[in-house]
Amino acid sequence: MAMTLAEKILAKASGNSEVSPGDIVMAKVETAMVHDITGPLSVNTLKKEGISKVWDNEKIVIPFDHQIPADSINAAENHILMRNFVKEQNIKHFYDIREGVCHQVLPEKGHIVPGTVVVGADSHTCTYGAFGAFATGIGSTDMAAAFATGELWFKVPETLYFNITGELKPEVMSKDVILSIIGMVGADGATYKAAQFAGNTVDNMTIASRMTMSNMAIEMGGKAGLIAPDDKTINYVKNAMEANNTAKPFELVLGDKNAEFEEKFEIDVSNLEPVMACPHNVDNVKAVREVAGTPIDQVFIGSCTNGRLEDLRAALNVIEKHGGISKDIRVVVTPASRSIMLEAIDEGLIKKFYQYGCVVTNPSCSACMGALYGLLGPGEVGIATSNRNFRGREGSLESDVYLASPITAAACAVKGEIVDPRDL
Numbered sequence: 001m002a003m004t005l006a007e008k009i010l011a012k013a014s015g016n017s018e019v020s021p022g023d024i025v026m027a028k029v030e031t032a033m034v035h036d037i038t039g040p041l042s043v044n045t046l047k048k049e050g051i052s053k054v055w056d057n058e059k060i061v062i063p064f065d066h067q068i069p070a071d072s073i074n075a076a077e078n079h080i081l082m083r084n085f086v087k088e089q090n091i092k093h094f095y096d097i098r099e100g101v102c103h104q105v106l107p108e109k110g111h112i113v114p115g116t117v118v119v120g121a122d123s124h125t126c127t128y129g130a131f132g133a134f135a136t137g138i139g140s141t142d143m144a145a146a147f148a149t150g151e152l153w154f155k156v157p158e159t160l161y162f163n164i165t166g167e168l169k170p171e172v173m174s175k176d177v178i179l180s181i182i183g184m185v186g187a188d189g190a191t192y193k194a195a196q197f198a199g200n201t202v203d204n205m206t207i208a209s210r211m212t213m214s215n216m217a218i219e220m221g222g223k224a225g226l227i228a229p230d231d232k233t234i235n236y237v238k239n240a241m242e243a244n245n246t247a248k249p250f251e252l253v254l255g256d257k258n259a260e261f262e263e264k265f266e267i268d269v270s271n272l273e274p275v276m277a278c279p280h281n282v283d284n285v286k287a288v289r290e291v292a293g294t295p296i297d298q299v300f301i302g303s304c305t306n307g308r309l310e311d312l313r314a315a316l317n318v319i320e321k322h323g324g325i326s327k328d329i330r331v332v333v334t335p336a337s338r339s340i341m342l343e344a345i346d347e348g349l350i351k352k353f354y355q356y357g358c359v360v361t362n363p364s365c366s367a368c369m370g371a372l373y374g375l376l377g378p379g380e381v382g383i384a385t386s387n388r389n390f391r392g393r394e395g396s397l398e399s400d401v402y403l404a405s406p407i408t409a410a411a412c413a414v415k416g417e418i419v420d421p422r423d424l
């Protein structure tokens with residue numbers, strides 16, 4: 001029987017020659033990630049169950065990213081607990097406060113192996129689907145089971161296939177593509193399903209742009225957001241592995257040509273306009289022009305969705321072209337990782353952001369979830385390049401968050417209100 005990419009990976013990881021949607025399989029985990037917020041519960045669960053040794057100290061990856069440097073005594077305590085666990089279990093891949101957002105750090109450090117199962121105690125673990133891995137977010141207690149055994153059960157999901165074709169307009173980014181898809185299928189349109197993104201638009205995307213797509217699969221309920229690996233994927237993964245001494249052989253897994261999908265969507269993006277997810281739901285997607293003129297207080301450029309080098313370059317380009325940012329608002333810029341920060345410094349981007357009056361922060365989750373800094377107060381409106389905009393996501397329950405691409409966010413920063421980048 002022909003199988004989809006998700007089915008093939010789960011078949012391989014569970015030692016079955018064939019699996020079908022709805023099957024329950026026990027799959028081997030290649031990489032398991034917890035961070036500073038979700039790690040403590042996994043560790044405490046493991047201890048409560050009396051498990052003294054993890055299944056593999058080289059396959060567990062622990063980055064700190066949500067509350068770094070520690071922003072409260074509670075965060076500091078979590079950090080201490082996790083650092084002790086790392087020492088006790090001799091966890092090989094631990095990234096303390098210096099490295100940045102988990103979903104950027106894991107691929108960069110060569111921990112994502114195409115064709116394997118990756119679990120993370122974080123809902124945006126689906127980001128690694130951009131590398132052809134079956135990657136999914138799980139709860140901290142499930143993670144304790146994975147830590148103990150290296151295996152976890154999965155229900156094989158149906159696949160929704162998005163065939164995306166056409167050339168994007170210059171002001172339109174992969175963020176606009178994924179937001180418009182979420183607007184189309186709804187925030188629960190892919191619940192417990194694997195989304196697969198394909199077509200010449202995706203083929204032509206950089207790895208960074210593909211990561212933005214896969215990152216947001218969970219925002220339509222997706223269990224995974226897969227993109228079949230190609231030469232770009234192989235190059236990225238090999239370079240990352242070599243640079244970080246994490247090299248291991250891997251086999252490429254591709255879906256079968258005649259595999260059956262639950263639904264196939266044909267999406268032509270050649271006329272796609274810049275869009276935004278408006279308060280307070282990620283599927284409340286509108287053309288930017290429909291909400292133009294809305295006053296704003298803050299723009300946040302960063303996160304695991306859009307904090308990569310191409311995002312910073314695109315945003316700065318808009319700001320430079322139009323002579324700077326509005327003096328009436330705040331702009332927070334957060335490179336997603338230390339290595340992106342270093343490249344941005346070398347390229348002169350950071351200096352320019354500062355010269356224009358933006359606040360550049362350390363690589364972290366930053367303002368994304370209203371937990372670290374950059375919170376919005378009551379009545380304030382924020383534009384964010386991140387992935388969630390439910391009530392209170394970025395601070396006060398009485399604040400509004402609009403999600404946009406880095407180009408659109410930068411245009412809004414220039415004007416001090418919502419504006420389509422083409423109308424600046």
Ligand SMILES: CC(C)[C@H](C(=O)O)[C@@H](O)C(=O)O
Nearest residue numbers: 037038066121122123124369
């Ligand atoms: C803190 C963590 C559990 C959470 C998640 O799982 O997604 C966070 O990263 C988020 O984006 O809301």
Ligand code: SF4
Nearest residue numbers: 124303304365368369
């Ligand atoms: S950047 Fe935001 S979405 Fe990504 S892991 Fe951090 S809090 Fe979650």
